[in-house]
Amino acid sequence: MAKIKILGGGGEVGRAAYLVSDRGQNILLDYGVNFDENDRPQFPGHVRPIDLTGIVITHAHLDHIGAAPILYITGHPPIVMTKPTLDIGRLLIRDFLKINAFYIDYDLEEVENMSTKTIAVEYGQEIELGGFRVLLTSAGHILGSSMVYLETPSGHRILYTGDINTIQTWTLSKAELWPIKIDTLIIESTYGSTKHPPRHETEHRLAGVIEEVLDSGGTVLIPAFSVGRTQEVMCLVHAEVPGADIFIDGMSREITSIYLRHKTYLRDPGLFEKVVEHVKFVRGWQDRRKIWRRPAVIISSAGMLKGGPSVYYLKKIGDNPSNAVYLVSYQAVDSPGHKLLETGGIDEFGIDRVNARVEWFDLSSHAGKDGLLDVVKRYKNVVQNIIIVHGEPDSSSNLERIIREEIGEDISVFRPLNGDEIVLD
Ligand SMILES: [Zn+2]
Ligand SMILES: [Zn+2]
Incomplete structure (x- = not known):
């Protein structure tokens, strides 16, 4: 038995x-x-x-x-x-x-x-x-x-x-x-x-606010898990916000190359290859210090702002109300991302108040x-x-x-x- x-x-x-x-x-x-x-x-x-x-x-x-x-x-x-x-x-x-x-x-x-x-x-x-x-x-x-x-x-x-x-x-x-x-x-x-909201509605709303921020000269930071969520969001932004400059930072670069190596597991390998050709991967500090200074979408780990380059970008762009931080990953209770959503700041990073637009999107x-x-x-x-x-x-x-x-x-x-x-x- x-x-x-x-x-x-x-x-x-x-x-x-x-x-x-x-x-x-x-x-x-x-x-x-x-x-x-x-x-x-x-x-x-x-x-x-x-x-x-x-x-x-x-x-x-x-x-x-x-x-x-x-x-x-x-x-x-x-x-x-x-x-x-x-x-x-x-x-x-x-x-x-x-x-x-x-x-x-x-x-x-x-x-x-x-x-x-x-x-x-x-x-x-x-x-x-x-x-x-x-x-x-x-x-x-x-x-x-x-x-x-x-x-x-x-x-x-x-x-x-x-x-x-x-x-x-x-x-x-x-x-x-x-x-x-x-x-x-x-x-x-x-x-x-x-009950997750319908995915296409969430995506449409996210694309709309990204466009607004870019049009007004702002930069959008999207902290995202490096496995899955980053690849998902880069396809979404590429398709729904045409012409946007998209930068990818963190471990996602290696993960994306694994996605490419096993592309038969993807729903649409051709689409994914096109997106990867279009996005720019951040290679190091020389890139990192530059890219947030002009309108762009930066997709970066860690998804809950627990570390990684997303924390650096938050510190750089968070003060300016023309910018935005859009969280798209699960935010565990007490994670920095959760605190940002609940209180508007993150005490452990010495940030009392983020002036940039902050919102969470359910892309589970x-x-x-x-x-x-x-x-x-x-x-x-x-x-x-x-x-x-x-x-x-x-x-x-x-x-x-x-x-x-x-x-x-x-x-x-x-x-x-x-x-x-x-x-x-
Ligand atoms: Zn899992
Ligand atoms: Zn699991």
């Missing part, structure tokens, strides 16, 4: 880690980290590498891959993911190690060991691991992101969504749900209580509650168990409520905590 143990991601966003066991074989779905209020990494529950038949990683965000190299300190289990996930994941893990080495048990050697044990798969390509059948399809979240269809040795079928987006964006197609029978759905719930790469419910509707006639993970308690309990309204009482719905084990039948 198949069972699932929640090693992380129970009642929390991030630290995804779910151990599926059947007939003495064990597959780990994701092995990510989380960060506490002091930004220290928190790791998921322990699993012995020797007990693992294999690992499947849905995507390159650290909350899904960041703990995986631990399993290569004493072991060498096979690990399945797409090529973009491996390439982006290695870059993010290296950066993670640089900042947090003190708190992390593994080193670059384990990251390399993990890479050599990687089975790189394409979407739709089925592989077999110790009696488990594994198939990845596109999740629409970041480049190479996947959902996992998993059939256990005794024939129990599971769909794990990973992080999922159910709308088409500039860079990616929406999540690809296959019309096949599943017994258990493991679904994320990051925005289980949020996660499905909102409607999108998540759509996934449930697709499988409601076949599924027996729904396991809600990767969400704060408010959000996951709201999703549970609306799922219940949709499906009635015949299906089991679980909202497990870390350490819980669920027997699937």
